Each structure stands twice: as C-alpha cells, then as structure tokens.
Amino acid sequence: MQMQNIGRTGLKTHPISLGTMTFGTQTPEADAHRQLDMAVEAGINLIDTAELYPVNPIKTETCGASEAIIGNWLAASGMRDQVLVATKVSGAGSAVRGGAPISPASLIEAVDLSLKRLKTDVIDLYQLHWPNRGSYHFRQNWSFDASGQDTSTALAEMEAALESLGELVAAGKIRHIGLSNESAWGLGNYLRLAETKGLPRVATVQNEYSLMCRHYDLDLGEMSHHEDVGLLAFSPLATGLLTGKYSQDTIPQGSRRTLNPDLGGRISAASLRVADEYVALAKAHGLDPVHMAVAFCSSRPFMAAAIIGATSSEQFAHIIQGADLELSEEVLAGIQEIYRRDPMPM
Numbered sequence: 001m002q003m004q005n006i007g008r009t010g011l012k013t014h015p016i017s018l019g020t021m022t023f024g025t026q027t028p029e030a031d032a033h034r035q036l037d038m039a040v041e042a043g044i045n046l047i048d049t050a051e052l053y054p055v056n057p058i059k060t061e062t063c064g065a066s067e068a069i070i071g072n073w074l075a076a077s078g079m080r081d082q083v084l085v086a087t088k089v090s091g092a093g094s095a096v097r098g099g100a101p102i103s104p105a106s107l108i109e110a111v112d113l114s115l116k117r118l119k120t121d122v123i124d125l126y127q128l129h130w131p132n133r134g135s136y137h138f139r140q141n142w143s144f145d146a147s148g149q150d151t152s153t154a155l156a157e158m159e160a161a162l163e164s165l166g167e168l169v170a171a172g173k174i175r176h177i178g179l180s181n182e183s184a185w186g187l188g189n190y191l192r193l194a195e196t197k198g199l200p201r202v203a204t205v206q207n208e209y210s211l212m213c214r215h216y217d218l219d220l221g222e223m224s225h226h227e228d229v230g231l232l233a234f235s236p237l238a239t240g241l242l243t244g245k246y247s248q249d250t251i252p253q254g255s256r257r258t259l260n261p262d263l264g265g266r267i268s269a270a271s272l273r274v275a276d277e278y279v280a281l282a283k284a285h286g287l288d289p290v291h292m293a294v295a296f297c298s299s300r301p302f303m304a305a306a307i308i309g310a311t312s313s314e315q316f317a318h319i320i321q322g323a324d325l326e327l328s329e330e331v332l333a334g335i336q337e338i339y340r341r342d343p344m345p346m
Contacts, residue, residue, distance in 0.1 A: 001014060001323060001324060002015075004230065004303065004304050004305060005228070005230065005304070006084075006125070006176070006204060007176070007201070007202070007203030007204055007228055007229055007230055007248075007304075008201065008203065008228050008306055009175070009176045009203050011084060011124070011176070013045060013046040013304055013305045014046065014305065014323075015129070015298040015303070015305055015306065015323070016042075016044050016298075016305060016306055016308055016319075016323055017044065017086075017232060017306065017307045017308065018035060018039040018044055018046070018047050018048065018304040018307075018309075018316075019048050019234065019283060019307040019308055020047065020048065020049045020053060020054075020066045020069070021049070021050070021053045021054055021056075021066065021309050022053075022054055022055065022056060022066075022091060022310075022311050023049075023053065023065070023066040023069045023070070024053070024054040024062060024066050024068075024069055025054040025055065025056050025057070025062065025065075026054075026056055026063030026256075026259075026311040027054075027310075027311050027312065027331065029069050029072070031312055032069045032070075033069070033072075033073045033076075033077075034313040035310065036070070036077070036079075037217075038085075038313060038316060038317060038320070039081065040079055040082055041318075042320050042323065045053075045083050046083070046125075046232075047084065047086065048072060048086045048087075048232065048307050049066045049070055049085075049087045049088075049118075050066070050067075050084045050087055050127075050129060050146075051064055051067060051089060051110055051113065051114055052088070052094055052096055052129065053065070053066035053067070053097065053213055054066045055261045056256060056260060057259065059095065060095045060096075061335075063095055063096050064114075064117050067087060067114055067117035067118050068117045068118075070085070070118055071117050071119035071120070072116040072119070074119055074120060077100060080120060082332065083116065084124040084125065084176070084317065085118060085120060085123055085124050085125075086124060086126075086127060087114050087125075087126065087127070088126070088128065088129040088206075089102055089106065089107055089126070089127070089129060090102075090110070090129050090152070091128070091129055091130050091131070091132055092132050096110075096290070097109070097110075100130040101157075102128055102132055102161060103157075104160055104164040105159070107161065107164045107168065108164065108167075111123065111126065111168055111173050111174060112173075112177065115173060115328075121172070122173060122175055123173065123174045124174075124175050124176065125173070125174075125175070125176050125178050125203065125204065125269065126168070126176070126177050126178070127177070127178040127179060127180050127206055128161065128175040128177075128178075128179050128180060128206070129180050129201065130180060130181040131154075131179075131181070131183075131186055133149045133150075133153075133186075134149070135182065135183065136183065136215075137181040137207065137208060138181070138208075139265035139266070139346070141197050145280060145298060154189075155189060155193075158190055158193055159187055159193050159199075160219040162190065162199040162200060163197075165177050165199070165200050166199045177200045177201075177202055178202060178203055178204035178205065178206060178232070179202055179204070179206070180204075180205065180206035181207060182205050182207065182220075183219075183220070184219035184220050184222075184223050187202060187205055187220065187223055187227075187229065188223065190202045191227055191229075203229065203230070204226075204229060204230050204231070204232050204304055205229060205231055205232070205309070206234055207220070207231065207232075207233070207234070207235055208233070208235045209231060209233035209234075209235075209236065209297060209300075209303075209306075210233070210235055210237065210238045210242060210293060210297065211238070211278050211293055211335065211338075212238040212266075212271065212274065212275065212278075212334055212345055212346050213217055213235070213238065213337075213346065214339065214343065216231055216233075216302065217300075221300075221301075221302045224278070224301075230302065230303065230305075231300070231302050231306025232304050232305055232307055233303060233305070233306045233307060234299050234307045234309075236294055236306040236308065237274065237290060237293050237308075238266060238271075238346070239264065240255065240256055240257075240263070240308060241263070241267075241272070241346075242275055242279065242289055242290070242293040243279075243289060243290050244275070244276070244289050246272065246275070247272070247276050247279065248272075249267075249272055256311075265346070266329050266346045267346075268346060269340065270346070271345045271346035272304070272340045273345075274338065274346075275345075277338050278292070278335070278338060281331070281334045282331075282341075285328070285330065285331050287320050287325070287331070288321075288322055290318065290319055291319075291322025292322075292325070292327065292331065294319065294322060294323075294325075295322060295325040295326065296327060296332075297336060299327060306332070
C-alpha cells in the first residue's frame with residue numbers, strides 16, 4: 001500500500017483514514033476501540049474526529065464524546081506514536097459554544113479542550129470545520145449565493161484564524177492545519193495569507209467526495225494539484241447509498257436512515273437510481289460495490305485519504321478488505337459513462 005503525502009508537511013497517510021463521527025452514539029466505546037485496533041493493524045494511521053462529534057444525532061451534551069473515546073484508547077493502548085490525530089473546531093450555528101463563529105478565543109479554548117479529551121500533548125492536524133461565511137456543502141449548493149458575503153470581513157476572519165493557529169503551532173499544541181467544507185476561493189486566500197504573512201500553511205481540505213458527489217474534481221482539484229493540498233474525502237460511500245443497502249428505497253433496521261431518513265438531503269428518486277447503477281456496475285465486474293467506491297476515491301490524483309466511518313467493527317473489517325483494490329480501465333470507463341449521464345445526482 002502506497003502512503004500518500006499530507007500536503008507539504010512531510011507526513012504521510014494511508015489512503016484510508018478512520019472516521020469516528022459515530023463513536024459514542026451508534027458505535028459504543030468497546031467497538032470503537034476495536035476499530036482503532038483494527039486500523040493500526042491494517043496500517044491505517046490517520047484518525048479523524050471533531051469536537052462536535054458524535055452525530056446521529058448531534059446533541060450539545062454529547063459533543064466531545066468521540067474525542068474522549070479516542071483519548072481513552074490512546075491512553076490504554078500506547079499507540080500514540082503510531083497514529084496521526086486530526087480533529088476540528090466547530091463554528092457558527094453549531095452545538096458547541098452556543099453556536100459562536102470561529103474566532104481567536106474559540107480556537108484557543110477548543111484546542112485546549114480537545115487536547116484534554118484526547119489525552120495527548122499535540123494534535124497532528126487541526127481543521128476548521130466550516131467557514132464562518134457559510135458554504136455550499138451539505139446540499140446547500142442548490143441554493144448557494146455568495147453575493148451576501150462581505151469580502152473584507154471574510155478575509156479578516158481568515159487572517160485572525162491563521163494568526164491564532166500560528167500561536168498554537170508555536171506553543172506545540174498543534175502541528176499542522178486544514179480546512180473543511182471549503183471552496184477554491186477560501187483555500188486560495190488562506191494560502192495567500194499564509195505566504196504573505198508568514199502564517200501556517202493549509203495542508204488538507206476535508207470535503208465531501210464520492211462517485212455521487214464530485215464537486216472537488218474541478219477548481220479545488222486544480223488547486224490541490226498546483227498547491228500540494230490533499231483532499232480528505234468524507235462520505236466516500238455517499239452515507240451508505242453506494243453500498244446498495246438502500247436500494248429500492250429501503251431502510252434497513254439499525255441503518256443511518258432510521259435516524260436520518262433523507263440522509264441529510266441525499267435521498268431522492270435520482271440519487272437512488274444512480275446509486276443502483278454504480279452498484280450494478282461493480283457487480284457486473286465481480287467487485288464489491290463498497291470496495292469499488294473506496295478504490296475510486298483512492299485513485300483520484302488530489303486524494304490524501306478517504307475517511308471511512310463504520311458504525312461497527314464488522315462493517316469496518318469489510319471495508320478494509322478492499323484497501324488494495326485498483327480499478328481496471330473497463331470499470332473506470334463504466335464509471336465515467338454514468339458520471340457523464342448523471343453528474344450531480346444528489
């Protein structure tokens with residue numbers, strides 16, 4: 001398995017990262033620890049979490065529980081030097097700090113609390129969960145309008161965040177920084193400010209990416225190529241649509257749809273139909289649909305890692321069985337045919 005660069009940090013990641021957003025709700029602590037053990041055994045070294053987690057559902061009283069579960073594992077396992085820990089600070093409208101936007105004060109507070117929960121001295125990759133100015137992610141692209149954003153305010157907030165992150169790097173509390181739910185304009189300005197002001201440089205962007213959601217292929221993919229910024233892809237299985245378990249609009253017992261019936265706006269007649277086409281393509285070539293979906297993400301030139309979140313260790317074991325899969329030209333051509341016909345199914 002070829003390890004991938006994490007931007008210009010000198011660090012490398014396995015092409016699969018373990019996502020932990022269900023640790024503490026759908027995934028109990030004992031099973032979460034099993035997944036962490038399995039990840040290390042498989043060579044997976046990047047563990048992604050957030051102060052907001054767990055989800056399904058998000059509750060103020062449970063925010064931070066995923067970090068605490070990881071912290072307990074780090075303390076008990078002695079594996080800290082074998083993994084990279086990535087977490088995120090929440091922003092405007094979240095269940096943390098009364099929904100306050102990201103600011104120098106919130107960054108300092110959030111980092112200290114995350115370090116305490118994670119039971120570690122340093123966070124390897126610290127990410128801004130979403131921009132204060134808003135974004136087009138999570139199905140907001142259908143109504144997105146940037147004309148209400150104030151340019152000077154947005155740039156001032158970016159610079160202030162980078163300055164605070166620089167102080168946290170200097171204090172030894174974080175090593176590198178990343179963005180999440182960002183755009184090409186946002187990433188470009190963070191990079192410009194870092195270069196002109198001598199501030200920390202963005203190493204990664206964590207955005208949604210899958211066979212069903214390929215916004216990143218365009219402007220951000222070009223930015224990644226020229227600026228050495230890797231994508232950490234969340235929802236590479238399109239929240240389960242690409243597994244085939246929701247075929248015919250079914251809702252299996254215990255699945256995410258029992259808690260979130262429309263999967264955050266992803267469920268529609270079009271998305272169900274296109275997901276079934278990708279599942280059928282995989283089966284026609286003798287492939288597991290899950291393995292094909294993850295292998296497609298891993299094949300993309302801008303990819304740092306695909307973040308896999310499994311509600312159980314059994315699911316996680318199944319996913320990582322296909323970690324070495326490389327897709328044939330015939331499979332890639334079939335993917336392209338479906339993509340050209342239905343480029344934005346959800």
